[in-house]
Amino acid sequence: MDSPTAKTSTTQTVTEIRQWLGDRLSTAPAVREQHGKDQTWNPGAAPDAVAFVKSTEEVQRIVATCAKHRTPIIPYGTGTSLEGHFSAPFGGISIDLSQMNRVLEVNAADLDCRVEAGVTRKQLNTHLRDQGLFFPVDPGADASLGGMTATRASGTNAVRYGTMRENVLNVTAVMANGEIIRTGSRARKSSAGYDLTRLLVGSEGTLGVITEVALKLYGIPESIVSAVCPFPSVEACCTATITAIQMGLPVARIELVDAEHVKAFNAYSKLDLVVTPTLFLEFHGTEASAREQAETFAAIAEDLGGGPYSMATKEEDRQKLWQARHDAFWATKSLMPGKDSFATDVCVPISRLAECVTETQADLAANGLYGPIVGHVGDGNFHVVLYCDRNDAQEYAKVKAVYARMIDRAIAMGGTSTGEHGIGSGKRDYLAKEHGPALSFMRAVKRALDPDNIMNPGKNVAI
């Protein structure tokens, strides 16, 4: 696909699209570069051109042209994905959906909405606030909802509200042959046909370009109580979490913050927390039930040597706490100026989480590496930000080895190579290890829906 012939036809593709898209098709080096390289140490590769689209029909027209010339298509939202999802190793057209940013409908009675793919999660929540509604999925970045759908994104609320997998009702997508499909109705459940919605959620642009998304919404809870609870160990944090979930406590957020992160939060976000493994929590409900939940958790924590337990109900205090959590990446980065950083995640059954985290910490320590950990502990999902100097070949090799062992460890514990960051370009080598013979059926689906391999080639299951 990267042959001179292909390059010639890409030139033809660019010429044909420019005829009608005009200056919304850019070949400026800076624009191309920005659309080919993410914030991670994935090397990246620039597309041949970037198309700034305004409608599903424009996407369709571009895809039809690309299909004719077998030119690669790479969808782009806010550029905040973390595994080289939007790099263009085979060149092609980056379709930037950020100008498709209209909230198309909000159906308050049905608790659903329909948005264009470029609407970001914060934009949607600002739009919804007056109606007493919210959308819960919250990855660290203010990502686009199309991108969050394509990468099966998640966040701190997933333990109660689910991930994009559970919260997308249907999508509109332009498929590799240029056809526009809608993958389902607005019904909350359906047994009619194959679940194309879930097939596209997490497909990372390799099966189609998602242009609209219908989402589930939730009423803003009457009462929200946030809490912070230090613990003597990561194990104690995990045991408290397991106990809470087993007894059916409907905790909305339960986040593990390791001692390294606590240090970083104190410095970066001006907090004043005890430097020890800590849980950040949030409880949603009526005033009585949210308080009851918070108090129940306090009792669980006390039994495990946790505390002092502090609760916050004021919006301002809560916001400060969760903004610190969302800024985790930048907080640790500020402690390591000049170092390259490498954010990654795995997810294991919750019973193995303490073991997986502590073994990973021990491995980091044994190799003299800095790798602070935060975790969506209610889901068994945790993140490590690995720091190193990429020009130091020895340090770089150590980081890569710790990284590989962490993924192997997670898979061996019945877990997955990534809970929410995705495969992109970065984790493709682990798919066979994780899925075994199932991978060949994923690839059969890819070949069936995109026989010429033009949709984000080289990513996820694609060869």
Place this chain on the structure above:
Amino acid sequence: MDSPTAKTSTTQTVTEIRQWLGDRLSTAPAVREQHGKDQTWNPGAAPDAVAFVKSTEEVQRIVATCAKHRTPIIPYGTGTSLEGHFSAPFGGISIDLSQMNRVLEVNAADLDCRVEAGVTRKQLNTHLRDQGLFFPVDPGADASLGGMTATRASGTNAVRYGTMRENVLNVTAVMANGEIIRTGSRARKSSAGYDLTRLLVGSEGTLGVITEVALKLYGIPESIVSAVCPFPSVEACCTATITAIQMGLPVARIELVDAEHVKAFNAYSKLDLVVTPTLFLEFHGTEASAREQAETFAAIAEDLGGGPYSMATKEEDRQKLWQARHDAFWATKSLMPGKDSFATDVCVPISRLAECVTETQADLAANGLYGPIVGHVGDGNFHVVLYCDRNDAQEYAKVKAVYARMIDRAIAMGGTSTGEHGIGSGKRDYLAKEHGPALSFMRAVKRALDPDNIMNPGKNVAI
């Protein structure tokens, strides 16, 4: 596939399988007939033989033989599906999984389990009870969990706990080429590769034979409060439901029972309810929160002219109520001796539910038909049992026309042709209307994973 050549090779398939499966391969007419005809008025068609299997490896061996001779394979669980899912219009081998009925593991700390496909939902819940755990998905019948997975089953708890779509962690399946795959890990969430789990959930045996299922479990709530609330109209029932859900009341069950069903329940299940549209409800939580939820709903109901509201906390009273609900089909059937019955369902956005139900009731009345309605009203899903004498051509035609209009109405309202019964043989004609161009991509997936069309041919999206 139904040609004499195909029949000859089916004979060869039967001969080869019998060599090692012995008398667990049955060609007895009664066994074949029972495995080809469900309880509905779908005509049914018997398979050529029925294989009673005991392991995934036995299924694999049968599939390999069938693949060699292009013999159709029809998975069979408890035979309780409702859309002709297991009839054998092209003959072939019915694979009866009911003897694969071991609970393989229960991981209490992770709130998950792994079962063979033939384990039924009641069997699993009996197994779990001592550990304080339960599995919530509850279709009317005591169906097998493999069948429930294959048909994307649902039930009365879906409004809080989700359907099989949300509650299956992964499956083991034998694919059309005889390969055994596991579609995912035990991690609660993953962004690694395509969602084969959700692709197999609801595929109705057309992509592979599901032999094991990993499921999410839940702690039995500390307190359960059931309630019954009569309302002046179906609209009032629906408005109360929308209000409760919008305010985030975490209702566990909220079921619409129309006046016809109330009459039938009173007679069949010895209840003493006011004959008017009624909601059956259930609230799960701590003692304080379940009571608070029940009282909040009482206030909502009163505002809408509902009541008198009666609550039940005793296990015995609650069981009686929900057994009546699960026996709805038999209750109405007992009022129509000698009539054929035809259970069907649709699902719409909840804001359209009252309109969809009342228009359907009006259509039934205008045609002089008996069609009692129950609904999983929190999901916008409702069921009609249509009664008629099939030998009365005029009445039969009326029923078919009312049925078709109900589906068209649901789709036009942004809903689906089936919320939980599935497509099977019965609703195939509606797939194109519901999915439009998306259907061709479902069929492309089918062709890619089962190129010889041996997996439950003629069902769901299969031609």
